[in-house]
Amino acid sequence: MHDVIVVGAGYAGLCAARRLRTAGLDILVLEASNRVGGRTHTSHVAGNWAIDLGGQWIAPTHTHFTALANTYGATTFTSHEQGDNLLLTNTSRHRYTGQLPPLPPHITALLAAALWKLDRLTTRTLTTTQAQHLDSTTVATWLRRRLPTPHARRIAETVLGGELSVDVASVSMLALITAIRSTGGIRGGIEAETTGHLFTHGADGPAQSIAAELGDAIRLNTPVTSIHHTKDDVLVDGLRAKRVIVTIPPPLAGRIHYDPPMPAARDQLTQRMPMGSALKTFAVYDTPFWRTDGLSGLTLDLDGPTTFDVTRPKGPGLLCTLITGRAAQQMTELTTEERKAKTIRSLIRGYGPHAAHPTDWREKNWTEDPYCRGGYSAYYPPGVLTSIGPALRTPIGRIHWAGSETATQWAGYIEGAIRSGERAADEALHTEPKFKKREIPD
Incomplete structure (x- = not known):
């Protein structure tokens, strides 16, 4: 026994x-x-360069993971942050720096106020009545009340839905607050994925x-x-x-x-x-050509995937895309080639015609994984x-x-x-x- x-x-x-x-x-x-x-799964492309089809980020505040990595000599590198980020829609492309994309001042003020209110909720001790009220309210409803401007609301829905891997109409506000609280606040979760480290040989x-x-x-x-x-x-x-x-x-x-x-x-x-829904893809290029254009590789596409530069030091250029929630479910209904073509169209909008011809393409649809059935995690x-x-x-x-x-x-x-x-x-x-x-x- x-x-x-x-x-x-x-x-x-x-x-x-x-x-x-x-x-x-x-x-x-x-x-x-x-x-x-x-839900971590490292694969490799030509040259034996690692790509993480599942979880990949490690942040300084991830103390237990850091201790484990140190114990086993797993090396990391700082993800690429230099250059401008991109905000895309089907009809527009904007470069920006910082955490908030370019918006008119009054919309920026509304978005900042909503995020401040959300962050405040994560630090408060809630009464039973308050908790029940927040648990009966979807994140989508809460955002509609505080962000009457559709463009600002779409940005908030895209960012928060991406963090939860589910559409904001499906998850409760209390669940969102609980998730944010577990990361130490809104900034903690965002910074873990935008300023964190990646494993040289895979997570x-x-x-x-x-x-x-x-x-x-x-x-x-x-x-x-x-x-x-x-x-x-x-x-x-x-x-x-x-x-x-x-x-x-x-x-x-x-x-x-x-x-x-x-x-x-x-x-x-x-x-x-x-479970939430997540589809992760990798477009491989000879070099990270977007860096010569002064771009960071971080793209927020309000009508498509979120993109990150996950290029290993001295390795080929790697653009990682994440598609979550309903969009991931819809992509699942397409063929592999159709998914690839749709994702590359987003990359072309962001990075130009050079993005049309990756040397390799990989994807992992976590909703079809028989021993996960979704990603990144289950939700309330x-x-x-x-x-x-x-x-x-x-x-x-x-x-x-x-x-x-x-x-x-x-x-x-x-x-x-x-x-x-x-x-x-x-x-x-x-x-x-x-x-x-x-x-x-x-």
């Missing part, structure tokens, strides 16, 4: 297993797919290193279908352990058969907490967080929950996944009598 079985070998599962192994426990990690890393490098340490304790191509739990032990597809940590996204965790069944709140939560529709939200991380007997969604800091990020796995490992250590004398070395 194992001490703990961990379901999922993303960063949450790997860090939970690593922590438990360090404490001397017998652990087993069961991963449904043929690789580790979860799943530390995950691969942990997996190498765990060795045979990880079983790939092993989807979990059932968990039978009693007051004495758990059976995970017939494998016995004292405790189990489930780290897969909530909607997928809800597909596991539990015996006895989950309490109503937990069961309903996994039914009402869907209106009314869910205040009613059954607490069930997200509350242990059920010998079953513990981890995964980026369960993090109280940096939820939806790799940093949050790491913290959640370590937290769940500590829960198992501190609540199982057999484990209580085990200590994790400093």
